[in-house]
Amino acid sequence: MIEALREKIRNSIGLKFVAALTVVISLLMIMGTIFVARMLMTGQYRALETRGREMGRLIGTVGADAILMKDVLKIENIVSDAARSQEALYVYVQDASGAVLSSSFTSFNRENPDIKTVLSAEKSEDVAAVAAKVKKKLNALEVPVDITIEGTKLGSVTMGFSRTKIKRDAWTIVALLLGTSVGIVLALSAVVYVMARKMIVAPTAEAEAVAWNISDGDLTQSVRVQSTDEFGMLGRGLNRMIVGLKGMIGSVRDASIHVGSMSGKVRDISEKITNGSREQSEAVEEAASSVNEMHFALKEIAGTVENLHASSEHTSSSVLEMAASVDEVAGTMTGLATSIEETSTAIAQMSAAVKQTAENVEVLSSAAEETAASANEISASVREVESNAKQSASLAEAVAADAQQLGVRSIEKTIDGMKKIASATRQTADVIGRLRERSESIGSILTVIEDITDQTGLLALNAAILAAQAGEHGKGFAVVAAEIRELANRTASSTQEIGNLITAVQEESREASEAMTGGLAVVGEGTRLSQDAGEALRKILERAGQSCDMSRSISRASAEQARGIKQVSEAVDKINEMTHQIARATNEQKSGSEQIAKAAEKMREITRFVKSATIEQAKGSKGISAAVEEINSKVGMVNRAAGEVRAGSDLIVKAIDRIKSIAKVNTNLAVGLNDTVEIMASLSDSLKQGVEKFKI
Amino acid sequence: MGKEKKVAVIEDAVQVVSFQVGLEEYGLDISSVAEVLRPLKITPLPRMPQFVEGVINLRGAIIPVVDMRKRFELSEIKNEPKKMRMMITRNAVGPSRGAGRQLLGLVVDSVQEVITIPKKHIESAPEAARGVHADFITGMGKVGSRLIILLDITTILSHEERAALAEAGNGQY
Numbered sequence: 001m002i003e004a005l006r007e008k009i010r011n012s013i014g015l016k017f018v019a020a021l022t023v024v025i026s027l028l029m030i031m032g033t034i035f036v037a038r039m040l041m042t043g044q045y046r047a048l049e050t051r052g053r054e055m056g057r058l059i060g061t062v063g064a065d066a067i068l069m070k071d072v073l074k075i076e077n078i079v080s081d082a083a084r085s086q087e088a089l090y091v092y093v094q095d096a097s098g099a100v101l102s103s104s105f106t107s108f109n110r111e112n113p114d115i116k117t118v119l120s121a122e123k124s125e126d127v128a129a130v131a132a133k134v135k136k137k138l139n140a141l142e143v144p145v146d147i148t149i150e151g152t153k154l155g156s157v158t159m160g161f162s163r164t165k166i167k168r169d170a171w172t173i174v175a176l177l178l179g180t181s182v183g184i185v186l187a188l189s190a191v192v193y194v195m196a197r198k199m200i201v202a203p204t205a206e207a208e209a210v211a212w213n214i215s216d217g218d219l220t221q222s223v224r225v226q227s228t229d230e231f232g233m234l235g236r237g238l239n240r241m242i243v244g245l246k247g248m249i250g251s252v253r254d255a256s257i258h259v260g261s262m263s264g265k266v267r268d269i270s271e272k273i274t275n276g277s278r279e280q281s282e283a284v285e286e287a288a289s290s291v292n293e294m295h296f297a298l299k300e301i302a303g304t305v306e307n308l309h310a311s312s313e314h315t316s317s318s319v320l321e322m323a324a325s326v327d328e329v330a331g332t333m334t335g336l337a338t339s340i341e342e343t344s345t346a347i348a349q350m351s352a353a354v355k356q357t358a359e360n361v362e363v364l365s366s367a368a369e370e371t372a373a374s375a376n377e378i379s380a381s382v383r384e385v386e387s388n389a390k391q392s393a394s395l396a397e398a399v400a401a402d403a404q405q406l407g408v409r410s411i412e413k414t415i416d417g418m419k420k421i422a423s424a425t426r427q428t429a430d431v432i433g434r435l436r437e438r439s440e441s442i443g444s445i446l447t448v449i450e451d452i453t454d455q456t457g458l459l460a461l462n463a464a465i466l467a468a469q470a471g472e473h474g475k476g477f478a479v480v481a482a483e484i485r486e487l488a489n490r491t492a493s494s495t496q497e498i499g500n501l502i503t504a505v506q507e508e509s510r511e512a513s514e515a516m517t518g519g520l521a522v523v524g525e526g527t528r529l530s531q532d533a534g535e536a537l538r539k540i541l542e543r544a545g546q547s548c549d550m551s552r553s554i555s556r557a558s559a560e561q562a563r564g565i566k567q568v569s570e571a572v573d574k575i576n577e578m579t580h581q582i583a584r585a586t587n588e589q590k591s592g593s594e595q596i597a598k599a600a601e602k603m604r605e606i607t608r609f610v611k612s613a614t615i616e617q618a619k620g621s622k623g624i625s626a627a628v629e630e631i632n633s634k635v636g637m638v639n640r641a642a643g644e645v646r647a648g649s650d651l652i653v654k655a656i657d658r659i660k661s662i663a664k665v666n667t668n669l670a671v672g673l674n675d676t677v678e679i680m681a682s683l684s685d686s687l688k689q690g691v692e693k694f695k696i
Numbered sequence: 697m698g699k700e701k702k703v704a705v706i707e708d709a710v711q712v713v714s715f716q717v718g719l720e721e722y723g724l725d726i727s728s729v730a731e732v733l734r735p736l737k738i739t740p741l742p743r744m745p746q747f748v749e750g751v752i753n754l755r756g757a758i759i760p761v762v763d764m765r766k767r768f769e770l771s772e773i774k775n776e777p778k779k780m781r782m783m784i785t786r787n788a789v790g791p792s793r794g795a796g797r798q799l800l801g802l803v804v805d806s807v808q809e810v811i812t813i814p815k816k817h818i819e820s821a822p823e824a825a826r827g828v829h830a831d832f833i834t835g836m837g838k839v840g841s842r843l844i845i846l847l848d849i850t851t852i853l854s855h856e857e858r859a860a861l862a863e864a865g866n867g868q869y
Contacts, residue, residue, distance in 0.1 A: 454778070461713075461732050464810040468711045468726045478810075485809070 014196030018189040025188065029181035037174045044166040048087065049143055055082055056145025056157040059093070064147060067095060067155050072103075080106040087161050089115055089140050092127045093147075095155040100127045107131070112162065114138050128158075135160055203231035210238055217694050219246050253691040256684055263681040270677050274670035281663040288656040295649045302642040309639040316625070316632040323621040330618050333611040340607050344600035351593035358586040365579040368572055375569035379562055386558035393551035400544035403537055411534040418527040425523060429516035436509040443502050446495055453491045460485035708815050712837065714808040714844055715783065718770035721844050722804075723811065723837055728849040730784040730799060732807045745860045747853075752782070752801055759784065760861050761801035767852070779806040788849045788858075800853075800861070811844070813837040818846065 009015045059078055066074035075093055079102040082091040092100055092107040100107075104127050108115050118134050135142050140160040147154045206223055213221045219242050223235035463481035467474030712723035713732070733754070738761050740750035749761045761782070765775075781804055788800040821833045832851035837844040853861070 458732060458734065458781075461807060461809065465713060465726060465729055465732065468810050 013200055014193045017192050017196055021192055022185050022189055025181070025185050029178065029185075033174050033177045033181070036177065037170050040173060041166060041170045044169070045141065045163070048141060048161050048166065052141070052143035052159045052161055053145055055085065056143060056159055059091070059157045060145060060147035060154075063093065063157075064149055064154060067093065067101065067147060070095075070101070072101060075101050076103060076106045082159070083107060083109045084111065087165055089138065089160040089162050090127075090131050090134060091157065091159045092131060093155060093157050094128075096153055101155070102127065104130060108134070114162070114164075131158065131160060139163055200231070203227070203235065207231075207234055207238055210242075214238075214242060214245070219249075219694065249691065249694045252687075253694075256687040256691050259684040260681070260688060263677060263684050267674070267677045267681060270670065270674045274667070274674055277663065277666040277670045281660075281667050284656075284660045284663045288660050291652055291656045295653045298646055298649045302646040305639050305642040309635045312628075312632045312635040316628040319621075319625045319628040323618070323625045326614070326618045326621045330611070330614045333607070333614045337604070337607045337611055340600065340604050344597065344604055347593060347597045347600050351590065351597060354586060354590050354593055358583060358590065361579055361583045361586055365576060365583065368576040368579055372569055372572040372576065375565055375572055379565040379569065382558050382562045382565060386555050386562065389551045389555035389558060393548050393555060396544050396548035396551060400541055400548065403541045403544065407537040408534065408541070411530055411537060414530040415527060415534065418523055418530060422520060422523040422527065425516055425519045429513055429520070432509050432512045432516065436506055436513070439502050439505045439509065443499065443506070446499050446502065450492065450495050450499075453488050453495060457485055457488040457492065460488055709812050710815060710818065710837070710846075711810060711812050712844065712846060713783070714811050715781070715804045716806045716808065717764045717768055717804050718775075721808070721842060723813070723844040723846045724783070724785065724849060725846075726810060728785050728787050730786055733782045733784065735780050735782045735803065745857065747857060748861065749803070754784065754799075754801075757799065759799045759801050761803060762853070763803040765803065765805070775805040780804070781807040783807065785849050788852055798861070802852075811837075811839055813839060813844070821845075 009019055059082055063075055063078045065071070066078070079091050079093060082088060083106060088109050089112060090108045092102045094100055104119075104125055107127050108119060108130075110116060110119070115134065115138075118137055119130070122130050122133065124130055134140060141163055142158065142160050144156055144158045146156050210221055210223045213219075222239045222242055225232050225235040225239070460481050464478055464485065467478035467481055470477070711726040713726055713729045714721055714723045716722070731754075736752040736754065738750040738752055741748075744750065747762060747767070749763050749766075751758050751760050783802045783804055785800050785802060788798075817838045818835045819838070820835050832848050833845055834848045835846045837846055
């Protein structure tokens with residue numbers, strides 16, 4: 001259905017206009033309608049709000065006292081009246097603390113069916129909560145108004161209004177507007193469609209019909225032109241085209257008739273040309289064959305001349321080669337002569353060298369004999385050395401054994417003895433030291449004794465003095481004192497003696513100690529010396545062993561040397577023998593070389609002769625080669641002339657060939673021309689037929 | 697022999713303590729010797745007379761000491777230190793001869809013994825030996841081959857010296 005409509009719109013320009021117009025106007029109308037509806041609703045809402053506010057203020061003014069007095073009955077009355085006013089859904093009054101003063105029974109407009117349904121579902125008695133639910137469910141417009149007297153807030157009146165009636169009014173206006181605009185669109189579309197049919201479709205259809213006639217070849221019809229607009233201009237153009245076509249087709253028809261008669265004539269002429277060219281081609285073929293024959297004959301002549309030339313050149317080259325080889329022979333001859341000369345001088349030198357060799361060999365022989373003699377002497381002395389070395393080895397062994405057995409042991413014993421002496425001496429020294437200490441202590445005791453003795457003497461003296469002073473009474477005491485004094489004197493003298501003895505003992509022990517120290521040093525020295533001796537003996541042993549080894553190795557080496565010397569002497573004997581042989585051979589060689597020298601001299605003479613002969617031959621061959629060269633140059637000239645003739649005939653053959661090909665091309669062209677004329681004739685016939693079709 | 701009145705005489709012999717100063721042997725009458733000691737420590741006193749060595753402390757008594765070697769001008773002669781003795785004498789110090797009871801120490805080289813010399817073996821000192829300062833020799837005693845010079849203790853010190861020393865010591869008998 002829609003596809004069919006779209007097809008119709010595509011085929012009719014009028015419908016295209018109508019569709020475009022309908023869409024544009026419909027869009028404009030819808031937008032306008034929406035705008036108007038929104039404006040209207042906004043106005044209505046504002047009016048409703050204003051009314052609510054006024055009512056709230058009125059309720060505030062009327063019910064202010066009642067709110068102050070908390071006169072619930074009066075408030076209920078006022079609220080009930082207000083709630084039943086137009087479009088009101090609920091009204092409730094609150095005091096300053098927010099407590100609701102009106103009951104749920106009076107606060108809601110129970111005549112409204114929507115309120116009824118909401119309240120029937122609601123069980124709560126809290127007016128504010130129920131009112132909030134109602135407002136939410138019915139999308140009510142809520143207007144809160146504060147009640148104030150002289151600036152003091154007493155409470156507030158909250159009113160809810162229904163939006164349903166306002167919306168309904170707005171929808172009514174929108175429906176009206178849309179209906180009107182649909183009518184306008186339909187009328188406009190009809191007008192446009194009719195105008196398009198009358199002013200565009202009809203003239204176009206007439207022009208189309210005329211064009212179809214022209215395409216069929218009917219040029220008798222023309223377009224009726226009534227208007228001067230764009231369609232009128234199209235019709236006039238078509239008419240002008242028909243007139244032009246009429247003239248052109250007339251002239252084409254005349255020309256085709258003329259071409260038909262002309263093509264007949266052309267065909268005759270072309271046939272004649274074809275025949276002529278064919279004949280010409282045949283004649284050219286004949287001429288070409290005869291020229292070819294002539295050309296072949298000429299070629300043969302040229303080939304013969306060339307052969308001649310080649311053979312003469314060959315001759316000349318071989319003559320030249322001969323001359324060259326003769327020259328070479330001469331050169332070689334000269335070289336041979338010089339080398340023979342050199343050979344003969346070398347032979348002479350060689351024979352001289354052979355002579356010298358013979359002399360040298362003689363000298364060598366005598367030297368070899370001398371060498372043999374001295375080798376024998378060396379051999380004898382080496383044998384002596386060997387026996388001596390053996391003896392010294394045995395001696396060294398004996399020395400080593402003695403040193404080992406006697407020297408080392410006795411020295412070791414000596415060292416031991418020395419050590420014992422040292423220890424004994426040390427002990428003695430210690431004993432003497434102790435003795436001296438003792439005697440010293442005795443000396444100190446003696447000092448004490450001496451002191452006591454002295455004191456005793458002094459006491460005795462004092463006693464004697466006192467006894468003397470006592471006179472007669474002290475005589476006995478004086479005797480005792482004298483005796484004591486005497487004893488003291490004796491003690492002093494014996495103490496003195498003991499002291500002297502002790503001093504002597506001390507002196508002697510000191511001397512003994514010194515002697516012991518000296519003895520210890522001497523013993524140490526002796527020990528050291530005996531150790532040195534032991535070391536020296538050990539070294540001697542080592543050296544003896546070494547010398548024994550060395551003597552043995554000398555003996556071995558001497559034996560080997562003796563063997564070597566024996567071999568040397570044998571070799572020298574052989575050399576002597578060989579030298580004798582060489583001397584004999586050299587003598588023989590000397591005679592041989594003399595004979596060789598003579599032969600070489602003869603050879604030199606012969607060579608000289610051959611050389612001169614060869615030089616003459618070379619001269620003769622040079623003359624021959626000059627003659628051959630001349631012949632060669634003449635033949636070359638003939639050859640060049642033959643070559644030129646051949647080139648000329650080649651050119652002729654090429655020209656004939658070209659002529660032949662041109663004739664062939666001409667023949668082909670004539671045939672092509674004939675065919676073309678045929679085609680042209682057929683074309684002019686068809687043209688004539690085509691032109692006949694047009695009705696002028 | 698009238699001049700020997702001051703030597704103590706027992707019957708017809710004299711008892712003397714013999715001692716050595718230098719090489720010579722001297723003798724002092726036994727009554728003038730109080731004690732013989734080993735040398736004690738001599739303490740020199742300030743502003744003391746030249747001839748006094750110092751004082752010693754003998755069992756609490758302060759006694760002035762005179763070196764006899766210096767007195768006899770024999771100090772250069774070497775002696776044996778062990779044998780040196782100090783003789784404590786009576787009657788040497790005092791305002792007048794024999795009047796004083798003060799003690800005097802004499803340093804000598806050695807003290808030998810108490811000898812009894814018979815008077816017949818005592819001879820007076822030769823006149824030539826008695827100089828101005830040698831009037832303290834009373835005589836020469838001969839004992840065998842020994843010759844002992846006998847001294848008078850009261851004249852060993854001069855009058856001035858005795859006076860000077862009267863206050864120095866307090867040792868009395």
